Amino acid sequence: MKAFVKKEKAQNTQIQKHGLKQLKTLVFMQLRDKIDLSFIKDKKQFFRTIILNLVKMIGIVAIAYLILFLSSKIGLFSNSEFPSIMVLILTISLGLSLISCTYELTNNLYFSEDNRVLITLPVDANQIFISKIIVFYIYELKKSLNFLIPLTISCLLLLIMKGFCSVWMLFWSFIPLIFILMLPVLFGALLSIILMYIKLFLKRVPTIQVLLFLVLLALSIIGIVYLIGLIPNNIDLIAQWPTISRNIREFLLQVESKLAIMSQMVSIIIGSFTQRLVYVLNGMTFVKLLVLIVICGILFILVYFISRPIFFGMMAKNFEINKRITNDKPNKKHNKYFTFINKEFKINLRTIHISVNYLMVYIIVPILILFLNAMYKAMDTRTLGDLLIYTFNILLICLPLLASNALVATYYSREGRTGYMKKTKPIYAFYPLIIKLLFNFIFSIPTIFITCAIFGSSVSFNVGEITLLGFAILFLHLGHMIYSANLDIMNPQNEQYATTGDMIDNPNENKSTVLAFILSAVYALISYKLLSEASLGSTDGSIIFGLVKLMIISIAFFGAMLLLFVKNIKAYYYDIQG
Amino acid sequence: MTINSSIENSNIANINIKNNKISTKKIVSFIFEKIVPYVFMIVFAIRLFSYQSLIDTYIGLNQSPISAVTTFFTLVAIWLQYTAILISILRSFFRFKVLINLARYITLPIYLFNLILIQSIMILFVGNKQISLLFVCYLAEIVLGIALSIYYLIKDCKVKTSIKEIAIAIGVLLLMMIASLPAYFIQFVFGYGRNTIIPKDISFYHRVLIYIGIIIPIILYFTLRNQSEEVIRFSLIYISLATMIGFLVNYDYTIFSRPWSWPFHLCNTAMFIIPLCLIFKFKRLFYFTYFINVFGALIAMLMPNYEDTTNILSSKIFHFWFNHWIAFFMPLLIVALKQFPRPKIKEFYWSMIWFLGYFVLVLFLNVYFTAIGHKTDFFFLNTNYVVDQLGTWAEQLFNIEASITVGGKILVFHPIYQALFFATYVALGLAIWFVYAEFFRIADRHYELHLKLKKIKQVEIARRSVSSKIRKEEFMKELETKEAKLQLIHFSKKYATSKVYAVEDANLEVHKGEIFGFLGPNGAGKSTIIKSIVGIQPITEGNIEVCEYDITKDAVKAKYNIGYVPDHYALYEKLTGREYINYIADIYEVSKEDRDKRLAKYIKIFELESSIDSKIKTYSHGMKQKITIMSALVHNPKVWILDEPLTGLDPNSIYQVKECMKQHASEGNIVFFSSHLIDIVEKLCGRIAIIKKGHIQCVKSVDEIEASGISLEQFYLNTIGNNEEK
Amino acid sequence: MKKSVIITIMVIYILAIVVVGFIGIRLKVYNEQKYVEKIECISDGYKNYDSTTTTGASKIEAGYVGYIRADYQTGLKVEIKCRITPDNATNKKLEYIVDDKPSIYQLTTNSDGTATIEFFKGGVATVIIRATDSKQTQIKIEISAFDWSIIE
Structure with missing residues (x-):
């Protein structure tokens, strides 16, 4: 009997060992997907990556330390408010991690494609679940190396330098952090259930998805604009310094009182504040640590018992929406030229991820300029400052717009082999080629004019001047767009896109980006020169002259690029090997 | 005897005289073309440094020691002298039309003009009319200049010229004068303003001067880049020498001691x-x-x-x-x-x-x-x-x-x-x-x-699409009446990156109602020929004609008649099948009734009813191929070209495609395709061509081959195996 | 857009704010503040102490520069008006300091920078008139309301 029990025990331990080994394999397999672990193989690469990451971390620590040190020197906060800084950092970091974990866990646990592969493996389904959680946790650890850990180290360094705690605190702090970082993962796993149901619902009704996205976008824009509007004019930092620093200090004290839980966590990391004005680990700290571990344990059990069954349910489902058998749709005839516009429109609408990339630029640029000008209005500037404001505004309007044209330099190549068919059609290739640029052109017009209006209104340009500037930048943008398209025609990369679907280092993109930077810089310099004469001159109208000259330069550039484009198509397009 | 000898003597004498003439000519040309220019240069150089100039101290004509009118003409004469000297010197090194005219016609009056005004010139330069080194040198210049001009006048008398060319020469002279402008001219003539x-x-004025410095060379570049090497070299040397002289005028002999x-x-x-x-x-x-x-x-x-x-x-x-x-x-x-x-x-x-x-x-x-x-x-x-x-x-x-x-x-x-x-x-x-x-x-x-x-x-080459409406209607009518025909006439293609011809001297003719098969090993040139016919590749030599439209000269018209099915389907995956075919039909301007009819027909044949309105991304390989075929047929082209259409299809689809091809050919159209599947080619095609290493080995009808007793497969292997099969 | 491009643009953005913040700001002319150099009383009835007389010399030694002498009557109000040199001083505000003697007099500062002393009885008020900028130039004057009725 004993022998039997012993055998069973041995078997159990063997099964456990086997199970653990499988778990390890699973974890590594999925980890490789998330993080590039190829460097482990090659010794040289291994050391290089480690050293690079170490240097990066030290850099961040150094910069953070410097900022904190300077802030405390100028009296932004005193030593008693120090924990509140850490509370803030911890809150922000954990908050961001929570959001990203929830989102990614939703995708990874329930909607991931490799679930279907994993379920075929000879492993216990529990282990799959646990392995996923572990993978996420390790990924969280790695991400925290970039943000949370360096900042914590720098805060501790500051405390150590001021003599508020001992050096051993540095080593101690990692232990609570290990447990603190479990929290977003576990919370995320729980919250992901809710998110998953929401997602399922949205998938069934795709229009609500679009609506929701638009509503969220509008709300966030309004929110940001409102916040920017709160920045006051003409802040005199030096004169109002006592008020400002007082406000900041009050804010920090409030933070500590409102986020009590976070401050408790911070106290686990740095110990409690004793009578001797040092931070020291005492019994309370260990008790709090214990509480933390217990909470983690409870969460883990919750996750195990709640999320796991749902996970099993989802794993096997097929999420492709069943093909709806639609009725016979009618054939629509369009004009020969309009059909290209129609086709582009449909394709752009359906490859929304590329279009969204664009959309983001066109929405973010006005907001950035709004913020920039709010900051500038808060400063009381002299003549040189006003000129610099013009220059930097024009630079920062042109730069993102032109840099986004790098995508245009891949448009024709992105079609892959379909692009060759243009040459077989009985239509002169210039027309379909230029239609591809139409949507960029249309979307850029409102952005440019809105941005110019924002800029112009904060430096008190009148409507005519704003329009002139808008046209100037518009033509510059179009000229560069056509140049990028030109690059793509002369150096087509169709084959690369046809085989791999995407290209990592497209030379056309690089050239286009480089020229975008150079053009923006040169244009900003020219506008500096032209507008400086204008404002140094006597009459108000001279700003208009400067802007007119800018516009002439842009139109000349646009004209030259268009001419070159047309001529290149005529000379080379049909001859380039397709 | 004596008459003969006297004739001989006179002949010899004639030859001697001729020799003498030739040798005098040689000596004269040697002197005038090799020695005189260098003497000229030396005299000119001495003249430049031999005096202390007063001419740049006068501001405005009223400060001049002689009358204003004379001063003006004297200054112009000095200016022209510089130009003329350079022309005369450089003439001995260069020879082209404008320079020839300049050196013989234009320089002579300039020198004479200077000779007339030499006294005023002396007064302006040094303030007196005494015989000085300057005077002697200047006179020597004028004499040498006149001598050279007369020499060139005589030497180039055989070179004909017209009034237009002389006018051009005068224009060029005016341009050349810009480079040799003496720095003091403007201030002397106009004062300081x-x-x-x-x-x-x-x-503003500073900027104008900078812009001039940028615009002038651009103009020079564009005017000169199409000229001959000699003209370019002359122009550049002239500009640099003229401006160097203009620069040196400010210095005189005293500079050597400082x-x-x-x-x-x-x-x-x-x-x-x-x-x-x-x-x-x-x-x-x-x-x-x-x-x-x-x-x-x-x-x-x-x-x-x-x-x-x-x-x-x-x-x-x-x-x-x-x-x-x-x-x-x-x-x-x-x-x-x-x-x-x-x-x-x-x-x-x-x-x-x-x-x-x-x-x-x-x-x-x-x-x-x-x-x-x-x-x-x-x-x-x-x-x-x-x-x-x-x-x-x-x-x-x-x-x-x-x-x-x-x-x-x-x-x-x-x-x-x-x-x-x-x-x-x-x-x-x-x-x-x-x-x-x-x-x-x-x-x-x-x-x-x-x-x-x-x-x-x-x-x-007219690569514009048919634009005006009237021509379009005519063209459409023409389209319908033309017979289906495909011709390759001495077609050769060489890729830019290689020295070897991909296809060399291909000749082929396909008539209406034929299903023509194209066989050959990989890399033989099948795809090259097909891609050249449809317009993806340019042609190096020869012609390709589709329905008697040349594919390069009447590209648009030819392409209306072609339907192309490529070897790798090239579709827009985000469109639905129906949208894609409608898009193609729009380009070929197929009317609504026609496309409704044809679409319905093909959807039925290819059994695509349930998926025609789904995105092409969701199609299987066979379905994508079918969509490609449908899009190539929607405009009912007279020439239907397919590049390995049957690879990867299931037997049912192959059957459907074959039926399509037969149907299309029976309507009087051409079906031209390349394939590796010899059995199918054997059963489907009327004629075949075999291509190997860029050369068409033979063009035969399938019946002919089978009549000779061997299967197509055997025939093909034989042809590919050795070159000399008929 | 590529990550590197976005980071570069962000860096340029931050630089734009920082550069204008450092170079473009109008320097507050703390250095150019014009201090009040001299205060002179120009009230009616004001007289400078004469250093040649004994009284004048002793008063000047005690720090006074002048006096206003008025005859007390009920509701006597003496206005203290001052002239500031230089004329374009940055901060022209003056403060008037007296010892608190509420039974004898009451000093009120007016909105236009002058001050008024109201006398309830005969008495002497020592007024220090001081500039409120950092240099704090000041003068001391005596204002006496002589109540003749005491004598009679």
Whole structure:
């Protein structure tokens, strides 16, 4: 009997060992997907990556330390408010991690494609679940190396330098952090259930998805604009310094009182504040640590018992929406030229991820300029400052717009082999080629004019001047767009896109980006020169002259690029090997 | 006997006379073309330095010692003299139409004009009419000039010319006069004008002068780049020599005793180096100018070092700007016009070595001359002119001095400033090189484009689509009546990257109602031929005609008649099948009724009812192929071309496609396809062609082959196996 | 857009704010503040102490510069008006300091920078007139309301 029990025990331990080994394999397999672990193989690469990451971390620590040190020197906060800084950092970091974990866990646990592969493996389904959680946790650890850990180290360094705690605190702090970082993962796993149901619902009704996205976008824009509007004019930092620093200090004290839980966590990391004005680990700290571990344990059990069954349910489902058998749709005839516009429109609408990339630029640029000008209005500037404001505004309007044209330099190549068919059609290739640029052109017009209006209104340009500037930048943008398209025609990369679907280092993109930077810089310099004469001159109208000259330069550039484009198509397009 | 000998004697005498004539001719031409120009040059050089000039002290015609009208004409005569001398000298080295006319017709009156006004010229130059070295030299110039003109008049009398060409020569003369403008001319004739115009500090007039310095070379480039090598060389040499002379006019013989006033500034050296390098083709010296001088001239143009009181019409301004324009644009123009090749890194190193040499020389000259009491500042190394513009930090650097006492003279250096100057200059030179390289690359590309477009226009290819409505209706009618036909006439294709022909001398004719199969091993040229027919590849030699429309000359019309199914389906995956076919139908302008009918028919044949309205992304391989076939047939083309259409299809689909092909051919159209599946080709095709290594081995009908007793497969293997099968 | 491009643009953005913040700001002319150099009383009835007389010399030694002498009557109000040199001083505000004697007099500062002393009885008020900038130039004057009724 004993022998039997012993055998069973041995078997159990063997099964456990086997199970653990499988778990390890699973974890590594999925980890490789998330993080590039190829460097482990090659010794040289291994050391290089480690050293690079170490240097990066030290850099961040150094910069953070410097900022904190300077802030405390100028009296932004005193030593008693120090924990509140850490509370803030911890809150922000954990908050961001929570959001990203929830989102990614939703995708990874329930909607991931490799679930279907994993379920075929000879492993216990529990282990799959646990392995996923572990993978996420390790990924969280790695991400925290970039943000949370360096900042914590720098805060501790500051405390150590001021003599508020001992050096051993540095080593101690990692232990609570290990447990603190479990929290977003576990919370995320729980919250992901809710998110998953929401997602399922949205998938069934795709229009609500679009609506929701638009509503969220509008709300966030309004929110940001409102916040920017709160920045006051003409802040005199030096004169109002006592008020400002007082406000900041009050804010920090409030933070500590409102986020009590976070401050408790911070106290686990740095110990409690004793009578001797040092931070020291005492019994309370260990008790709090214990509480933390217990909470983690409870969460883990919750996750195990709640999320796991749902996970099993989802794993096997097929999420492709069943093909709806639609009725016979009618054939629509369009004009020969309009059909290209129609086709582009449909394709752009359906490859929304590329279009969204664009959309983001066109929405973010006005907001950035709004913020920039709010900051500038808060400063009381002299003549040189006003000129610099013009220059930097024009630079920062042109730069993102032109840099986004790098995508245009891949448009024709992105079609892959379909692009060759243009040459077989009985239509002169210039027309379909230029239609591809139409949507960029249309979307850029409102952005440019809105941005110019924002800029112009904060430096008190009148409507005519704003329009002139808008046209100037518009033509510059179009000229560069056509140049990028030109690059793509002369150096087509169709084959690369046809085989791999995407290209990592497209030379056309690089050239286009480089020229975008150079053009923006040169244009900003020219506008500096032209507008400086204008404002140094006597009459108000001279700003208009400067802007007119800018516009002439842009139109000349646009004209030259268009001419070159047309001529290149005529000379080379049909001859380039397709 | 005596008559014979006398005839012989007279013959010999004639030959002797002829020989003498020939040898006199040779001697005369040797004198006038080899010796006289050099004598001329020497006389001219002596004349330039032989007097102390008063002519640049007169401001305005009313200050002149002789009457205003005479003064004006005298000045013009002096101006023309410079031009004429250069023409006469250069004529002996160059020979083209305009120069020939200039040297014989135009220079003579100029010299005579000068001869008439020589006394006034003397008065303006030195203030008196006495016989001096200047007088003698000037007279000698005129005499030599007249002699040369008469010589050329006689020598080139056989060269015919027209009034138009003489007018062109006069026009060219006027242009040439711009380069040889004496610096004092404007101030003498017009005085100083309004005193308020000061071209400095990027004021409006300053900018105008800079723009001129950029626009003129661009104009020169565009006018000269299409001319012959000789004309380009002449123009460049003339410009550099004329401006060098204009530069030298400011100096006289006393300058030789004052070495601290010698023109050692960087841009001054350019005036000499450029003609020297152009004439004698010194490469390394030229690149020194190219890298160092151009940039220096640009900076000098932006920060001119004449005083604020210098009037815009004064000779100083002309002197300064001519000097710096030449130093700035001539090297660039010379390289742009390919007189010297584009420099590589080796040339850069050499020019840096030259620059070091120049730098050290100038440094010591500065220091030495300053030590003996004449404050010199060649290249701005010795004074604070440059640091003044930069700010106080630069001043502090400049004030760090080091002095050495040599033989009683104290030599003062500013080591840090000078070392930094050198280093910065070298670094900027390197940076500028990249800018040049980029600009030249762009210029070259544009020129290539320009040439290519010219060639295209010459070949008269109409690649525009049928635009006007009337022509369109005619064309549409034509489309329907034309018979289906596909012809390759001596078609050859060579890829740009290889030396071997991909397809050589292919001849083929396919008639209506035929299903034509195209066989051959991989890489034989099947895809090349097909891609050339449909227009994806250009043709190197020969013609391809589709329904009697040439594929290059009437590309659009030909393509209306073609339906192409490529070997890898090329579809827009995000569109639905129906949307895609409608899109293709729109391009071919298929009417609604036709496309409804055809779509319904093909959907039924290919059994695509349930998926025609789903996105192409969701289709299987066979379905995508079917959509491609449908899109190629929606406009009912007369020539249907397929490139390996049946690969990867299931048997049912293959059957459907074959039925389609048979149906299409039975309607009088051509079906032209390449395939590897010999069985299918055997059953489907009427005629086949076999291609191997770019050559069509044979064109036969399947029945013929089978009548001879072997299967198509065997025939094919035989043909591919050895070359000599019929 | 590529990550590197976005980061570069962000860096340029931050630089734009920082550069204008450092170079473009109008320097507050703390250095150019014009201090009040001299205060002179120009009230009616004001007289400078004469250093040649004994009284004048002793008063000047005690720090006074002048006096206003008025005859007391009920509701006597003496206005203290001052002239500031230089004229374009940055901060022209003056403060008037007296010992608190509420039974004898009451000093009120007016909105236009002058001050008024109201006397309830005969008495002497020592007024220190001081500039409120950092240099704090000041003068001391005596204002006496002589009540003749005491004598009679």
